[in-house]
Amino acid sequence: xRKILVTSALPYANGSIHLGHLVEYIQTDIxxxxxxxxSNEIYYVCADDTHGTPVMLxxxxxxxxxxxxxxxxxxxxxxxxxxxxxxxxxxxxxNSIENKELSETIYKKLTSNNKxxxxxxxxxxxxxxxxxxxxxxxxxxxxxxxxxxxYGDSCEECGSTYNPTDLINAYSVISGTAPIKKKTDHxxxxxxxxxxxxxxxxxxxxxxxxxxxxxxxxxKAGLSNWDISRDAPYFGFEIPDAPGKFFYVWLDAPIGYMAxxxxxxxxxxxxxxxYWKKGSDTELIHFIGKDILYFHALFWxxxxxxxxxxxxxxxxxxxxxxxxxxxxxxxxxxFITARSYLNTIKNPDYLRYYYFSKLNDSMEDIDLNLEDFIxxxxxxxxxxxxxxxxxxxGFIKKYFNNTLVPTNEISxxxxxxxxxxxxxxxxxxxxxxxxxxxxxxxxLLMSYTEKVNEYVNRLEPWVLAKNNDEHRSMSxxxxxCSAALQAFRVLSIYYSxxxxxxxxxxxxxxxxxxxxxxxxxxxxxxxxxxxxxxLTRLDKDAIDLMLGQNSS
RNA sequence: GGUGAUGUAGCUCAGUUGGUUAGAGCGCAGCAUUCAUAAUGCUGAGGUCGAGAGUUCAAAUCUCUCCAUCACCA
Numbered sequence: 001x002r003k004i005l006v007t008s009a010l011p012y013a014n015g016s017i018h019l020g021h022l023v024e025y026i027q028t029d030i031x032x033x034x035x036x037x038x039s040n041e042i043y044y045v046c047a048d049d050t051h052g053t054p055v056m057l058x059x060x061x062x063x064x065x066x067x068x069x070x071x072x073x074x075x076x077x078x079x080x081x082x083x084x085x086x087x088x089x090x091x092x093x094x095n096s097i098e099n100k101e102l103s104e105t106i107y108k109k110l111t112s113n114n115k116x117x118x119x120x121x122x123x124x125x126x127x128x129x130x131x132x133x134x135x136x137x138x139x140x141x142x143x144x145x146x147x148x149x150x151y152g153d154s155c156e157e158c159g160s161t162y163n164p165t166d167l168i169n170a171y172s173v174i175s176g177t178a179p180i181k182k183k184t185d186h187x188x189x190x191x192x193x194x195x196x197x198x199x200x201x202x203x204x205x206x207x208x209x210x211x212x213x214x215x216x217x218x219x220k221a222g223l224s225n226w227d228i229s230r231d232a233p234y235f236g237f238e239i240p241d242a243p244g245k246f247f248y249v250w251l252d253a254p255i256g257y258m259a260x261x262x263x264x265x266x267x268x269x270x271x272x273x274x275y276w277k278k279g280s281d282t283e284l285i286h287f288i289g290k291d292i293l294y295f296h297a298l299f300w301x302x303x304x305x306x307x308x309x310x311x312x313x314x315x316x317x318x319x320x321x322x323x324x325x326x327x328x329x330x331x332x333x334x335f336i337t338a339r340s341y342l343n344t345i346k347n348p349d350y351l352r353y354y355y356f357s358k359l360n361d362s363m364e365d366i367d368l369n370l371e372d373f374i375x376x377x378x379x380x381x382x383x384x385x386x387x388x389x390x391x392x393x394g395f396i397k398k399y400f401n402n403t404l405v406p407t408n409e410i411s412x413x414x415x416x417x418x419x420x421x422x423x424x425x426x427x428x429x430x431x432x433x434x435x436x437x438x439x440x441x442x443x444l445l446m447s448y449t450e451k452v453n454e455y456v457n458r459l460e461p462w463v464l465a466k467n468n469d470e471h472r473s474m475s476x477x478x479x480x481c482s483a484a485l486q487a488f489r490v491l492s493i494y495y496s497x498x499x500x501x502x503x504x505x506x507x508x509x510x511x512x513x514x515x516x517x518x519x520x521x522x523x524x525x526x527x528x529x530x531x532x533x534x535l536t537r538l539d540k541d542a543i544d545l546m547l548g549q550n551s552s
Numbered sequence: 553g554g555u556g557a558u559g560u561a562g563c564u565c566a567g568u569u570g571g572u573u574a575g576a577g578c579g580c581a582g583c584a585u586u587c588a589u590a591a592u593g594c595u596g597a598g599g600u601c602g603a604g605a606g607u608u609c610a611a612a613u614c615u616c617u618c619c620a621u622c623a624c625c626a
Contacts, residue, residue: 191626210557214624217555226626250626290557294626319557320623327622357577358565364558365622372564375578383591391588443566443576450577450593457593462586481587533589 002040003282005275006032007257009292010049010094013073014058017080017338019351019368020321020328025086026355027318027436028287033087033497034433037518043270045260047092047099048074051236052249053134057174059235066235070095080338084348085500090267092260094252099259100237103252107240109307115190117225124152124164125182128175132231138179140167187229187239189251194302195223201301201311210363211293211317218298226299254300257286258309280310290317290363316436319365333551340549344542347535349499350377356498359438370543377538381502384449385495386534388456388488389509392481393531395461399474405482406524412476415483418455422448422490423521429494430518445494452487456480485528490521505534 008028011021028044035042050070059069074093081091093099110116124133138152143166152164164170164179172179202215227248229239234246258276265272275282288296293315301311320327323334341351354373357380358366396402407423410416425444432441464477489510496503496515507514510525 214556217624218626220555221625224626290623294624298626322622325621363556363623367564369564372578376564379578379591382589387588387591389588391592394587439565446577453592454594456587457585460585460587465587535589537589 002035002042003274004035004040004042004285005261005282006035006042006044006285007260007287008044008046009286009288010047010253010256011077012052012054013048013050013070013077013093014054017077018328019323019336019338019341022084022338022351023321023355023359023366024287024289024318025081025084026352027359027438029086030352030356030438030497031287031433031436033500034430037497037515038430039517043089043261043264043275044087045090045092045257045264046088047090047094047096047256047260048077049249049253049256050093050095051234051247051252053137053230053234056233056235067095076339080342083342084338085352087500090260090264092256092263094256094259096256096259096263098262099252099256102258102262103237103247103255104240106255106303106307106309107247107251110189110303113306115193115306116228117188117190118185119188120183121186121227122181122183124170124172124179126172126175126177127180128177129172131174131233132182132184133172133174133179135164137173138164138167138170139173140164140170143168184231185245186227187242187245188225189228189299189303191223191226191298191302194306195219197305198223198298198302201305202297206312206314207297208317208361208363211290211297211315214293215297218294223298250295250299251303254295254303276309278308278310283313284310285314285316286312287316287318290319293317316361317363318359319363322365322367324369325367331551333547333549336546336550340546344546344549345538346542347501349502349535350381350538352498352500353377353381356438357442359436360440361436374538374540374543380446380449382535382537384446384453385488385491388449388452388484388491389506389531389534391456392461392484393528395465395477395481396485396528397530399465400478402528402530404485404526404528405479406526407483407486408524410479410483410486412479412483414455414459415479418452418483419486419490421451422487426518426521433497445491448487449491452484452491456484486525489525493518493521502534509534 006028008024011017032042032044048070055066055069059066062069070093078091081088107116124138125131126133135152139149140152141148142150146168150167152167152170170179171177199219202212207215228251229242229245230236230248232244232246236246236249237252239245239247261275262272264270274280275284286296296312296315304311322328323336326332326334328335342348345351350373354368354376355366357376396404407419410419425448428444429441432438432444459480461477461480464473464480467473489506492503492506493515504514509529509531511527511529
């Protein structure tokens with residue numbers, strides 16, 4: 001039995017969860033649910049990423065404390081995840097006592113390992129607001145094309161990159177005053193000294209090939225030291241023995257993975273060390289978006305390694321979500337929040353299925369094409385999958401009082417084959433889940449769903465039912481429909497990590513509570529309940545309503 | 553600008569180490585069927601595999617150039 005700790009990236013506490021975020025949580029959740037079904041010991045943790053300037057400023061604007069803001073957002077995020085059936089073992093916050101302690105511990109270890117240095121730097125400063133300004137809070141005219149209102153790092157009009165110092169008529173986004181330059185001491189993590197370790201770690205099978213390519217680029221450029229401190233005012237953890245200096249949010253964010261597990265371990269009486277001590281033989285797997293590869297494949301393993309902890313076993317990066325082939329956009333209404341989806345479309349299984357049908361192990365972007373979404377839900381799920389019990393259970397009720405012929409008593413060759421073939425693909429299903437080749441797995445499962453429908457057409461139970469005075473015909477009818485329903489049950493077990501709500505209803509239809517193990521496929525089922533419609537078709541009006549809720 | 557990726561039927565995507573007439577689902581057309589939420593099954597139309605050049609007996613697949621789209625640049 002494997003012992004695995006899995007994480008999804010921490011959502012930032014400055015905004016709502018949207019469908020782009022959900023790609024990752026759904027991908028991770030499916031993988032975790034699959035691991036539970038093959039009886040591995042797995043813990044899935046996450047947390048809100050709470051620190052930094054944006055949260056501080058938003059709280060100020062709303063006239064509440066950052067702690068209050070972070071708490072409100074945590075409620076909202078928790079509800080969103082729970083409504084999408086994301087099965088975290090713990091969804092915590094980086095603004096926690098565990099995280100503070102762990103961050104301090106790690107920082108002290110890095111210091112004693114001589115991996116931290118103090119250096120004076122010069123930074124922009126808003127003298128009215130009395131705070132240092134991150135690059136994105138400075139705007140001005142692009143030095144190349146003179147476009148106005150461009151950010152301090154790059155121009156959105158002409159695409160050129162530069163330093164904030166190059167901007168013409170630079171101003172602070174916060175107070176509107178011209179920023180001045182001011183000297184200050186910052187703390188740096190000496191990442192450049194970790195190059196050998198990191199080159200080795202990144203090439204030891206921890207990353208996808210594309211991710212590894214990407215890192216080569218960074219190694220070629222040479223790793224520079226990492227600025228891990230920010231000056232007050234800053235919402236975060238104060239650095240020990242450095243009054244007025246705070247940990248940069250990206251230092252304590254990944255430590256939030258540990259802190260979330262620490263909290264869980266304390267509650268559940270698990271061993272924290274078993275999962276985090278150096279050389280641990282448990283697995284640590286991070287699911288992330290490709291945009292934060294830098295942090296998870298360089299800073300994070302280096303931080304762990306030089307503070308005496310274990311390093312991640314795997315980092316799985318996925319691509320971004322586009323909607324109708326374009327970047328999500330507030331003006332097009334395609335910046336779709338999790339909540340607006342739940343309000344209008346209601347069923348989380350639809351989105352979970354759609355993402356499942358498109359995800360794989362690569363960093364490629366995936367597209368949510370809304371027409372395709374409707375078509376997939378209606379034809380795959382309603383037309384084909386749910387159609388199996390819908391078209392066969394009536395006979396079982398009418399002629400056989402809801403009793404089924406158990407799989408091991410089915411004798412008609414065609415009927416036997418339709419169930420046995422499905423049971424026989426178990427290992428293939430497992431290996432596709434394991435490798436995160438979800439779209440490929442879906443093609444496999446959907447091809448079997450089609451086979452069952454073909455089989456029903458071929459065996460024509462409605463014809464057998466017309467000859468209901470003949471004994472032989474009735475026995476055949478019983479077997480033909482039972483086999484379809486037994487096959488449907490096996491398919492449902494294979495699909496259970498994908499669509500928890502739907503599969504729960506299906507389990508109840510078979511008189512079961514849920515499918516804990518994939519080996520449930522081998523059980524012989526003898527009864528069903530009356531069939532009620534399991535899914536409704538997805539209507540375009542619901543989609544339009546959803547888009548409407550997101551356009552401002 | 554640099555780097556990494558992507559570009560296959562109307563749409564969303566498969567195409568293993570280069571090898572017979574390039575595949576699937578949806579959509580479309582026709583047929584069958586009526587058990588099922590007009591659901592299902594069968595048949596068919598539809599592609600110079602982004603463009604050009606090269607290597608090879610053979611290229612969607614390898615090489616080069618170009619074009620387009622996307623992302624990253626701490």
